[in-house]
Ligand code: SF4
């Protein structure tokens with residue numbers, strides 16, 4: 111299990127622990143302010159990108175001190191972890207309500223409203239999280255219902271997630287002052303600031319899933335569809351045996367490749383059972 115499970119999970123996957131979504135955690139005024147600021151400061155995020163680029167080009171010795179410090183701070187306030195559809199189904203087994211809202215990353219990167227972010231709550235109609243966001247007067251929070259928030263049933267949300275997988279989008283859960291989990295995102299490396307920070311800039315804020323993928327060579331026909339959808343460049347092709355293989359050092363365990371395989375040739379295994387990836391987050 112990852113460090114977040116050890117710290118926030120009490121023996122289980124931390125994002126499958128209902129307490130981490132509780133209204134009790136939302137009674138913390140500091141956390142409420144953090145959430146309000148986060149959704150109010152969409153224009154801050156491009157500045158964040160510039161800072162990340164600066165961080166990437168800093169001398170090695172400066173980075174070696176600064177990056178661990180900044181990542182440690184990020185793990186306390188706002189970080190994400192990749193997870194596959196079966197664990198999302200687990201979360202939807204105990205949350206009560208789902209609201210969909212526009213994605214800040216796509217707003218910043220594309221200048222358009224694209225609704226790939228989902229707030230989940232143990233309370234009906236989004237509970238306190240909904241109230242906090244509704245009080246924010248932000249132009250980008252437009253759309254159905256009020257303040258850009260759109261009520262979905264859990265079944266509708268899960269159906270959307272399954273469709274996103276087919277389109278190659280990677281699921282992740284996100285904290286707002288850990289361990290509180292306020293949302294689920296569906297990310298594409300070309301648009302997601304967190305994926306870009308993590309994979310492109312070497313500043314990890316979005317951590318690997320509890321799984322890694324494996325290909326069954328007996329079932330694989332070498333069509334390479336899975337290679338096209340992997341956001342992390344973790345799939346290679348062997349011309350010698352005309353099949354694909356997974357680089358476990360690169361695999362984030364999202365399961366998107368699995369959704370694209372018509373031969374059912376890809377399975378997810380517990381990360382802990384794959385020695386080379388066991389402690390890689
Ligand atoms: S999509 Fe499936 S069958 Fe096609 S290359 Fe990938 S693992 Fe093999």
Ligand code: SF4
Nearest residue numbers: 340361362364365367
């Ligand atoms: S190889 Fe790993 S990172 Fe790439 S799509 Fe499959 S599960 Fe995700």
